[in-house]
Amino acid sequence: MTIRTRIAPSPTGFLHLGTARTALYSWAYARHHGGQFVLRIEDTDVARSTQDSVDQILESMKWLGLDYDEGPIYQMQRLDRYQAVIDQMLAAGTAYRCYCSPQDLEAMKAAQEARGEKRRYDGTWRPAAGKVLPAVPEGVQPVIRFANPVDGVVTWDDLVKGPISISNTEIDDLIIQRADGVPTYNFAVVVDDWDMAISHVFRGDEHINNTPWQINIYRALGAALPQFGHLPVILGDDGQKLSKRRGAVAVSNYDEAGYLPEAMNNYLARLGWSHGDDELFSREQLVNWFDGTHLNKSPAQWDPAKLAWVNAQYLKQADDARLAALVRQQLQRKGIAVPDGEAADAHLARACALFKDRCSTTVELADWLAMFFVPAVPSDADRAQHLTDAARAALAVLGQKLATVAWEAPAINATIKQTCTELGLKMPQLAIPVRVAVCGRAQTPSVDAVLALFSQEKIVALLQNS
Template sequence: MTSKIRTRIAPSPTGFLHLGTARTALYSWAYARHHGGEFVLRIEDTDVARSTQDSVDQILQSMHWLGLDYDEGPVYQMQRLERYQAVIEQMLAAGSAYRCYTTPAELDALREQQKARGEKTGYDGRWRPEPGKTLPPVPEGVQPVIRFKNPRDGEVRWDDLVKGEIVIANKEFDDLIIQRADGVPTYNFAVVVDDWDMAITHVFRGDEHINNTPWQINIYQALGAPLPLFGHLPVILGDDGLKLSKRRGAVAVSNYEDGGYLPEAMLNYLARLGWSHGDDELFSREQLVSWFDGSHLNKSPAQWDAAKLTWVNAHYMKQADDARLAGLVAAQLARRGQAASAERLAPMCALFKDRCATTLELADWLAMYFAPVAPSAEDVAQHVTDAVKPALAALAARLQTCEWDKAAINQAIKDTIGEHTLKMPQLAIPVRVLVCGRAQTPSVDAVLSLFAREEVVARLATA
């Protein structure tokens, strides 16, 4: 085995990049980066009927958004069919694989018979060559599949990087189809050839693959290929205690990008979703790489906690550069048909980001600067009373002539309060309702200073 550590992520382009796959990609990437190794992206597109270019594009975009840069790839399996076929021929010649002419209908009938007898269902080896065994005559017009001649005795044993030692008897497994009748390889075969050819040393993946691992280890051994080390990560559970599913909840990485989360927050949260470094909850990408040596991976399922992710994101929102946030908010507003320059948005982001958990929330706040507001009837009735309307008119008059900055606006408000013998909330809250469409905002003078003067005066005139 090569001395250089090489890891990979190999998503199937039959949909978006799932949160579970993203976490596996993160661990594989961080492990390679920690050890000065290499990280490979492979697209496992042998499911021709379900694979799409849109899915490929979304996977690549999500990887880019998360900042999971790869040293090789993307490598596409469907571009490697000649290599798979060459290995198939090698295995047929060596006797570790054989042609099977059992039809799908015959396999269905076999399973029904096994069920009726109360037996475990599986292929019965009818086309498996054995010394002294006479095989059935080759049927006409049937294109064979290729099966791996899995050992029938003994056991498969490996020291899992997450689970510890795992032992499974070979008798639990039948002879796996490694090439379909159409010549396309199956997952368990292609993944072995790929990882062998790409010199992958460490394979992190979900623990739903544990039962595939004995087949794969046996194929490695049949090929005389070096074994990688395997680490099977527990599933991520949703709020309902069930495995995260495409059918329930937002499980696509792209959903969180669109929802206003920052990639550094998602990376931080995903890393802690099955791994720990002491009690550290918040850490940088550089710290993750420094700490992630493959230890301290949890053996138990992780619980997705949307509130925790939002808390983490709020932390990174407060730290984020205002110009960067402005660009993200501009994109959010553009999707609503509201044009806003990042230059104008930057000071607004500085003022409002501390009270927002996502850039989507920030866009909700800042939309008032670029579109008319509609305060609730309740707020208007409660705060914009006949008693305060003269003061609102007086303030509007002062705002028409004062300097347009926070200090001058503050002085205009104080002068109006003094003239009408009001307290600050008695004037500030009605101003917020009319200008901002809500009763609570940051400091009213700072908020107003970011509006165009004409817009503030016009909105106050609606009292």
């Protein structure tokens, strides 16, 4: 059997972190088994679907590196296919027309509730032997309902949860096509997965209650069932379910916030799956290890601090030229102009190499490197503590000496030490005021390496006029 998985986001908003994790697992499972991964856009919610959402989903998938073998496939371009299956089911008696109005349904369910019964469709328009159906009302366009089996149990062996059974008495006759001819989710997803030969369906466990309907529709169509794996929800750091209405849960937010896609994939993979005690691993290792086992049954909790730690590890390993391009984007978002050209790119890359070990994101890295393009402004507290009259006098002496040395870190370091000796200062008594005057901060990487990244003229002028 060829392994075929899919991800099928709805374009009613951004790509959610939970959907991104499902996409990652589906992608990794297909790649592990040498199969195919399909992208489908479930856009039958016409009122809420937007092209902007489609574009953002595609960009987020691209950023994460989740390449797909087929797609994007749009449901609204498959309406003829859905109609053909509906017609087939009507002819076979596995679906029927229902003329109940919304008011009829509400009255029906209110009466059930008053009697202490479960709210559900009562089968008014379901054909049965010897049953006389109501007269068809004029001018009413019917919905199409699936004739769900009235007894028996739907059972499947879930890839995550294990065996699950739900009685058919717990579910009613699902609407599979609206009055406007657009199919509903539970019907369209079955036809899509059937036509696309999807073998394994990973999705959130909020879909568990949909699965019995879908399995029954598969069986009514005589279609082979895929294997289902329902993933637990991701909880926010407040213990509540992540949702589009709460918090920074769009994948695109993390791109803009300075996270690397390989770090995001690593972190998302560990939110519900593990390979021993491995915390950091490459895409290649994920593909090699992800065989569908070791998926957690319990919800995972989003931990921003852990994600920042993971991202920091990847920043340290990242190519400096690549980081320079990302930092340039972050600086531009801040309205800071960065010169173009090979020399400027090389300079930015050298700066990234020096500062990246201190950062968790490219935003933090850009905050550091902004001082090479706009003057750094020390805090009032740092200025009062470190730029005293005595310190400024020492800085002026250092600036004079630095004006004539070879502009490289060893020579700068030797000059700082010489100045300390001549003025009777300890190294921190001069180095910290230099940092504050030049970088606006009391703590930086090695001060000689930092100064070497500036022009000699700029440093001399800063020190002499601090």
